[in-house]
Amino acid sequence: MGTGSGSEEGTEEGTAGRARPGRARALAVASAPRIPALTAAGTAPGLPWLRLLGGQAVAQWVLRELDDRRGFLFLPVAFATGIALYFGAAHEPWAYGGLVPAGLFGVFAVLARARPFAFHLCVLLATIAAGFAVASLQARRIAHPVLARTLQAVEVSGFVEAEERRSRGSRITLRVTHLGREIADPPERVRVSLASGDPPPVGAHVRLRATLGPPPGPAYPGGFDFGRAIWFEGIGATGYALGKVQLVPGPEPPAGLAFAAWLERSREAIAGRIRAVLSGGQGGIAVALVTGLRDGVPETVEENMRVSGLSHILSISGLHMALVAMTVFFLARALLALPPELALRYPIKSWAAVPALFAATYYLLLSGAHVPTQRSYVMTLLVLLGVMIGRPALTLRTLAIAALVVMVLTPWAILDPGAQMSFAATLALVAAYERWGQRLMAPSGTTARRWTLRPVRYVAALALTSLVAGLATAPFAAFHFQRLAPLSLLANLAAMPVVSFIVMPMGLLGSMLMPFGWDGPAWRAMGWGLDLMIGIADSVAALPGADRGIATMPMASLILLSLALTCLCLLRTRLVLAAPLLAGAGVCVFLLARPLDLYVDSRARTVAVRGPDGALSLMGSPSTRIAQRFEVAPWLSAEGVRTVSAADLTQAARCDAQGCTLTGPDGALVAYSRERGSLAEDCLRAELVVTPFEPPADCAATVIHVDAWHQLGGLAATRMGPGEWRLSVARPGGETRPWLPPSPEVGQILLAPTRGVDPAARSPGKGASAEPVAAGRASAESESEDGGDARDGEPDDDEQRE
Structure with missing residues (x-):
């Protein structure tokens, strides 16, 4: 299971001009177009277009890259580009449209084999088209209906396909067998939150009464689209249960449900055994590492691990898969080496890879087979297959093949933050060790000197790993989570030896000893290591500057x-x-990049406005649990704010029972009308009005009207000048994508002023005072809890929109 630096594969990926073994050179010449030789002037004949890119030197560099067979490594990049083009389309393309350019460019590539640059260009374009085609076809293959409108108190029956315990209650995923209301295209699967912390088991057929709605969109334009993410999990509606869940007889269960139920029982059995020995944060993390069930990890522990840069330990990916496979591999090899005759006559190294492969496969299934785990499994599979045939395969080509396999099977993986960070970290690590790993780890000097330098080399390798992985994943962490962990190197240097030599080996040993009843000592040793890891995370998280927020990255x-x-x-x-x-x-x-000046939630009950000082202030109903978790928290995160509470941000708003006002950018007055009766006054005095009601035809202000029944994503606006606002919508009207509800209605209207009013007359401090609008409006603390919700009657359940 080496790095492959001495193999033919690794040699092909070395620096340009490096000598190859004769067989590898012959294969390279036979399988690709011949690269034209450089002329005495330093350029390749027939390549004048390269001079436009920087002259003869650029041509020479490109030739050396192609001659070193590195073009294959860019195929996953091209394939991902095609997938991204599919997801960026404004409407759903023809499912087979990408096959046409892919086939044409493939034919052109075959015809252009004698012209290397034309060949590589055609292959690149064909791969982009293939990525577009695969994404289209995979979306068509899994297409399923999305609930078009909210259904109140509807009866639902179905098989439980997944269950999850949470800090407040639980939730289940149902494969629907009956929906108690006649609607066109009912959803096939729904995710329902339960008040009870004891959900029904996987495989059970249940009946319940629930309020269901379409999956929610992003909290703001450019934010994470929860609705699209869960659509690719097969879910077409989300909601919350009303009352108790009943176990009832059902029809024939769908194929594969029995295996899923057995696997879930296995996970629960292992988790129960671990919790019987370990409690609190120890037990929650141990269960997460062994089974992938993260519901028992305390929120404070998880937050400290995020701040300290150790949260990757909780996500089963390359580290865990490698440790499991490596431990089983070396244990099997050691057992096979005990009989000398067996070790001398047979390839026990190849034999040892077989149980390691089975262990990795079982771990993949047990952990839930998430995208980072899939990538890790594919790479582990390739490495073990290389061991079986005598060729180490941990190279950039291995990663490229793994990326292509994952993207072909799950094209939507390119949108997943965990998958992006997993591939970025692995790419950087493999590239770094191909360049410096041999020099860092190669033995030198006498035996005594080599043993003396082993600890130094281990620490250096650990530092290199932490630094490279941290730098590679920093842009993705900043983009998706608006946070950086500047002290992650310190935390990883202290925690990773504990995880590698105590936590994961003891977890694997405990799983192996569980059938024999001797797993307790292994879990206790694992808990001791977890205590050390939690202590390291807490200590690093408490250091000044450990948690750095950063504004949203374009x-x-x-x-x-x-x-x-x-x-x-x-x-x-x-x-x-x-x-x-x-x-x-x-x-x-x-x-x-210019920041957004206004945020509005999809139900027009909470509004955030950027004040003259550049800080956000809130008006509406930011004090409710659902608003804080699903609206205010993403907005503050997008601003890079970590410590300010929603209650502190309402102090500047002037509110009464009918609405609120705030001073916005450059002193412009922004009004939030929660009652129809306040619209006339707000239209007269404010520059911008946000309301869930239809505004009057002669409103002088710019109006954002949010239709709370049809808008499924947040809105935002930027002030371009006096009276001029640019609106952006998380889910614009007119889009026709399979993960969107079928309603064609546009949930918001941006109106320009309909009669001539001097913008200065509406701005505080610039003519007419804004005080008449604020007169009689109490402080934000006195506003009603529901905030004039356009959907009165729905409880404030913070699990409802997840």
Whole structure:
């Protein structure tokens, strides 16, 4: 299970111009078009277009990259580009449309084999088209209905396919067998939150009464789309149960449900045994590492692990899969080496890879087979297959193949933050160890000197791993979670030896000893290691500057930084200098990005306004649990704010029973009308009015009217000038994608002033005073709890919209 630096595969991925073994060279010449030789002037004949990119030197660098067979490593990048083009389309493309350009460019590539650059260009374009086609076809394959409108107190029956215990209650995923209301295209699966912390088991057929609605959209434009994410899990509606869940007889269960039920029982049995020995944070983390069930991890422990940069330990991915496979591999190899005759006559190293492969497969299924775990499993599978046939395979090509396999099976994985960070970290680590690993770990000197330097080399390798992985994943953490962990290197240096040598080996040993009843000592040893890890996380999280918030990064910045990482890891010539240029461009785009001045939730009950000082203030109903968790928290996170509470941000608002007002950018007055009777006055005095009601035809203000029954995503606006606001919507009207509800209605209207009013007359301190609007309005603390909700009657259940 080595790195493969001495193999033919690793040699092919070395620096440009490195000598290859004769067989590998022959295969390379036979399988690809011949790269034209450089002329005396330093350029390749027939490639004048390269001079436009920087002259003869660029041509030479490109030739050396292609001659070193590194073009294959860019195929996953091209494939992911095609998938991204599919998800970025404004409407659903023809499912088979991508096959046409993919086939054409494939034919062109075959015809252009004698012209290397044309060949590689056609292959690149064909791969992009193939990614687009695969994403379209996979979306068509799993297409299922999305609930179009909210259903109040509807009876639902179905098989429990998944259950999850949470800090407040639980939730289940039902495969619907009966919906007690006749609607067109009922959802096939629904996710329902339960008040009880004891959900029905997987495989049971249940009946319950619930309020269901379409899956929610992003909290703000550019935010994470929960509705799209769970649509790819097969879920077409979410909601909450009313009353108790009843176990009732059902029809024939669907295929595969019996296996899922057995697997869930196995997970619960292992989790129960661990909890019988370990309690509190120890037991919750141990269960998460062994079975993938994270519901028992205390929120304070999980938050401290995020702040300290150790949260990757809780997500089963490459580290855990490698430790499981490696432990089983070396244990099996040691047992097979006990009989000398067996060790001398047979390939016990290849034999040892078989139980390691079975252990990795079982761990994949037991942990839930999430996308990072899938990537880790594919890479582990390739490495073990390489061991079986005598070829180490832990190279960049292994990662490229693993990426292609995962994207073909689950194209939506490119949207998953965990998958992005997992691939980025693995890419950086493999590239770093291909360049410096041999030099760092190669033995040198006498035997005594080698043993003396082993601890130093281990610490150096651990520091390199933590630093490289942290830098590679930082842009993705900043984009998705708006946070950085600057002290993660310190935390990982202290915690990873504990995880690698105590926690995971004892977890594997406990799982193996469980059938014999001797797993208790292993769990207790694992708990001791977890205590050390939790202590390290708490200590690092308590240090000043451990948690750094960062404002939302534009998508363009993430793309540029991702390309910079790709160039830095895959290129070997001076073309790698494109990496700092791309990174610099990404940072510039981030620094020049203009922040949003206004946030509005999809139900028009909470509004955030950027004041003249640049800080956000709230008006509406930010004190409710659902508003704080699903609306205010994402907005504050997008601003890079970590410690300010929603209650503190309502002090500046002037509110009464009919609505609120706030002073916005450049002193512009923003009004929130929660009652229809306040619209006339707000239209007269405010520059911008946010309301769930239809505004009067002669309203002088710019109005954002939010239709709370049809809008499924947040809204935002930026003030471009006096009386001019630019609106952006998380889910614009007119989009026709399979994960969106079928309603064609636009849930918001942006109206320009309908009669001439001087904007200065509506702005506080610029003419007419804004005080008449605020007169009689009490402080934010006196506003009603429901905030004039457009959907009166729904409880404030913070699980409802998850």
